[in-house]
Amino acid sequence: MRLFDLFGKGGKEQPQETEKKAEENELAELTAYSGMRVEVTTFDGTLLFVAKLTNLWKDQARLEQYSESELSEEKEEEEPLHVRIRGYSDHERKAVYMEGVITLEEKHTWKVEELTVARIGNDRAFFRLETNLDAAVTTFGGFSAREHDCKMLNISVGGARILSEEIYQEGDKFLLQVKLLEDRPMSVMFCEVLRIFEREDSKYEYGCRFLELNEEDQDKITQNIFAAQLAERRKQRGAQV
Numbered sequence: 001m002r003l004f005d006l007f008g009k010g011g012k013e014q015p016q017e018t019e020k021k022a023e024e025n026e027l028a029e030l031t032a033y034s035g036m037r038v039e040v041t042t043f044d045g046t047l048l049f050v051a052k053l054t055n056l057w058k059d060q061a062r063l064e065q066y067s068e069s070e071l072s073e074e075k076e077e078e079e080p081l082h083v084r085i086r087g088y089s090d091h092e093r094k095a096v097y098m099e100g101v102i103t104l105e106e107k108h109t110w111k112v113e114e115l116t117v118a119r120i121g122n123d124r125a126f127f128r129l130e131t132n133l134d135a136a137v138t139t140f141g142g143f144s145a146r147e148h149d150c151k152m153l154n155i156s157v158g159g160a161r162i163l164s165e166e167i168y169q170e171g172d173k174f175l176l177q178v179k180l181l182e183d184r185p186m187s188v189m190f191c192e193v194l195r196i197f198e199r200e201d202s203k204y205e206y207g208c209r210f211l212e213l214n215e216e217d218q219d220k221i222t223q224n225i226f227a228a229q230l231a232e233r234r235k236q237r238g239a240q241v
Contacts (some may be wrong), residue, residue, distance in 0.1 A: 001165075003175060005014055006146055013233060019077075023054060024147075024186070025075060028131045031168065031240040034053060034054060034061070035052065035053065035054060036052070036053055036087045036096075037039050037051075037052060037053075037066070037087060037088070037090065037157075037218070038050070038051055038052070038053045038063070038085050038086060038087035038098075038188070039051075039085075039086050039087070039127045040063065040083050040084070040102070041083065041084050041085075041086065041127065042083060042084070042134075043082070043084060046233075047127045047129075047226065047229055048066050048083065049062040049066075049100040049155050049226070050065070050066045050127075050222045050226060051064055051065045051066055051110070052066065052158075053085070053112075056115075059100075059113065059116065060111070060112060060113055060114045060184055061100070061112040062105075062109060062110065062111060062112065063085075063102065063109070063110040063111075063112055063236070064108065065108040065109070065110070066111055066219055066222055066223075067080045074166055074178075080101045080102065080103045080113075080218070081101065081102050081103075082099070082100075082101050082102075083099070083100060083102055083212060084098070084099055084111070084118075085097075085098040085099065085100055085173045086098070086099065086113075086127070086129070088158075094120050094121065095120070095121050096117065096120050097117070097118040097119050097120070097121070098115060098116060098117050098118060099114075099115070099116050099118055100112040100113065101113050101114045102114040105175065106172065108190060123152055123176070127225075128155065128156040129154060129155055129156070129225045129228060129229055130153070130154050131152055131153060131154055131155060131228070132152075132153065132201060133151065133152045133178055133179070133180070134149065134150055134151065134152075134161060134178075135149075135150050135151065135152040135165070135176060135178035135179075136148065136176075137150050137162065137164065137175070137176055137177075138175040138177065138178045139174045139176045140174075141171060147166075148164065149164075150163060150166070151163040152176070153162075153179070153205065155221075155225060156225070157221050157222055157225070158189070158210060158219050159191070159194070159207065159209035159210050160176060160178075160189070160207050160208050160210075161205055161206065161207050161208070162176065162205070162206050162208065163203055163204070163205050163206075164203065164204055164206065165202065165203050165204070166203075166204070167204065168196070169193065169196075169205070170193055170194065170195070170211060171192065171193060172192070172193045173190065173191065173192050174190075174191055175188055175189070175190055175191070175209065176189045176190075176191045180224040180225065180227070180228045181224065181227055181228055181231060184224055184227070185218070186223060189210045189213070190210065190211045190212055191209065191211065191223070192208060192209055192211055193206050193208055193210040194207050194208060194209050195207035208212050
């Protein structure tokens with residue numbers, strides 16, 4: 001009888017214990033991403049701002065903005081907004097996709113509620129700004145340097161895609177120079193070729209990642225990308241008026 005009771009008791013409690021452990025694991029997994037850089041977007045993919053995710057606890061957190069935001073410029077008080085929050089775990093080298101409801105607490109600080117992890121994947125996590133800007137690639141060989149014109153097709157905090165007539169190989173490294181905005185200084189990034197796409201017009205598209213970027217460099221690129229996107233959005237709105 002005792003043996004029967006023992007197994008019966010164990011059978012009843014096992015689902016509860018499993019569920020509790022699952023909740024603890026989920027919380028621990030989410031808490032591990034506290035402090036990482038994230039991009040906050042609408043559900044249609046519009047970048048709202050870039051921030052640091054802090055104070056994670058259960059389904060709540062804080063967002064401390066790195067970049068400016070039209071949201072906090074337009075109104076003193078904001079309605080809660082359902083957003084996507086996308087970050088990257090350097091430790092696990094994984095993209096983290098979350099959703100939540102944000103409310104402006106004070107300038108550059110947002111409260112996040114109903115925070116959930118939608119999925120975790122190995123794909124790139126950074127927002128990419130589509131561009132078609134004149135740029136230049138500088139390669140080094142021996143004691144000489146060569147500069148070639150190219151087009152920068154898009155850019156993110158992690159890398160860029162360029163269009164060029166020159167032939168490069170995977171693993172080649174060079175300096176990429178581009179001016180994202182006329183009133184901003186030239187951006188110079190050290191890049192490595194990761195992917196090569198040959199086109200029918202005898203040109204090549206190269207997917208590149210940025211190397212040796214410190215946090216200050218990432219912040220500058222983030223600010224420039226965000227400012228370029230805001231300028232383009234305002235230009236489009238002006239054309240529609």
